Amino acid sequence: MITTEFSYQKAGSVDEALRLLAAAPDSALLAGGHSLIPSMKLRVTAASALVDISGVAALKGVSRAGDTFRIGASTTHRDVAESADLRSGSPLLAEVAGVIGDPAVRNRGTIGGSLAHADPAADYPAAIIALGAQIEVAGTSGSRTIAADDFFTGTFETAVAAGEMITAVTVPAATGVAYEKFVHPASGYAVVGVAAVVTVAGGTISSLRVGVTGAGPQALRLTGLESALAGKTADDATLRSACSGLVAAGDLVGDHQASAAYRASLVDTLARRAIARAAARG
Numbered sequence: 507m508i509t510t511e512f513s514y515q516k517a518g519s520v521d522e523a524l525r526l527l528a529a530a531p532d533s534a535l536l537a538g539g540h541s542l543i544p545s546m547k548l549r550v551t552a553a554s555a556l557v558d559i560s561g562v563a564a565l566k567g568v569s570r571a572g573d574t575f576r577i578g579a580s581t582t583h584r585d586v587a588e589s590a591d592l593r594s595g596s597p598l599l600a601e602v603a604g605v606i607g608d609p610a611v612r613n614r615g616t617i618g619g620s621l622a623h624a625d626p627a628a629d630y631p632a633a634i635i636a637l638g639a640q641i642e643v644a645g646t647s648g649s650r651t652i653a654a655d656d657f658f659t660g661t662f663e664t665a666v667a668a669g670e671m672i673t674a675v676t677v678p679a680a681t682g683v684a685y686e687k688f689v690h691p692a693s694g695y696a697v698v699g700v701a702a703v704v705t706v707a708g709g710t711i712s713s714l715r716v717g718v719t720g721a722g723p724q725a726l727r728l729t730g731l732e733s734a735l736a737g738k739t740a741d742d743a744t745l746r747s748a749c750s751g752l753v754a755a756g757d758l759v760g761d762h763q764a765s766a767a768y769r770a771s772l773v774d775t776l777a778r779r780a781i782a783r784a785a786a787r788g
């Protein structure tokens with residue numbers, strides 16, 4: 507398939523990217539191109555102007571300030587996966603990035619592009635919800651921060667407004683983490699993926715956040731499960747009992763890959779496994 511006609515400009519800075527975005531109402535940012543270009547070829551997306559941000563140095567890399575990690579929006583999945591800072595202090599995003607697609611996708615695709623695309627089966631959304639990440643966005647009138655809980659607003663929809671761009675994602679230090687992904691063998695995407703971030707104190711769960719991707723029309727957080735397990739031990743019997751009937755099949759997606767009932771069953775199983783593994787590390 508061939509895309510509709512578009513112009514191409516390469517931005518050298520965030521300000522220049524925002525200016526170019528504002529100049530053409532139906533323009534789109536081009537990061538790794540691994541979601542945008544296929545959707546333009548399928549003519550699901552039509553943009554008359556592409557603003558390439560792959561050369562903006564300020565948008566790349568991982569940095570640490572105390573117990574907070576900042577990942578630039580254009581950091582590739584590979585660089586997230588290989589970040590020594592993340593691996594030692596907050597490994598969830600690195601572990602999630604390592605199971606995205608294949609090496610070609612990880613070499614080009616970026617965390618900002620994935621979050622902005624908001625594919626309901628993408629891997630990062632479960633992790634950023636579980637981590638309680640903050641997403642930094644910039645527009646011509648200034649910058650703001652969106653909490654992960656408020657970021658995904660629908661299927662392929664986010665709280666990023668027209669004319670804004672994601673500049674970075676910040677996550678806290680957290681080592682009691684795990685991501686369980688039931689991979690679709692053909693696409694590599696998650697049929698269902700569950701991320702858990704757990705703190706264990708004195709043998710019981712003192713904090714827990716659980717994010718789910720792939721199951722519903724958008725990534726979701728299992729707040730009921732988080733409350734149910736507060737103060738409990740993360741033993742197998744407790745987790746089996748708590749991780750049962752977590753989501754109603756009627757709220758989930760059913761398609762040729764998996765029925766809604768099967769996805770609901772996967773959420774139970776993967777949540778139990780993710781929490782058990784995270785608690786053992788936390």
Ligand SMILES: Cc1cc2nc3c(=O)[nH]c(=O)nc-3n(C[C@H](O)[C@H](O)[C@H](O)COP(=O)(O)OP(=O)(O)OC[C@H]3O[C@@H](n4cnc5c(N)ncnc54)[C@H](O)[C@@H]3O)c2cc1C
Pocket residue numbers: 534535536537538539540541542543544579580605606607608611614615616617618619620621622623625627628629630666670671672673693694695696
């Ligand atoms: C074969 C294949 C397998 C894949 N498997 C997986 C998988 O297993 N798991 C998974 O999670 N993903 C998977 N993906 C998707 C992949 O992770 C994409 O790289 C990612 O979804 C988009 O990132 P990108 O940098 O390529 O963004 P692009 O394709 O360049 O952009 C995507 C969208 O985000 C917008 N955008 C880009 N950057 C920004 C920004 N900084 N601020 C605001 N908007 C922005 C663009 O305008 C566009 O609308 C796969 C893709 C392919 C082609």
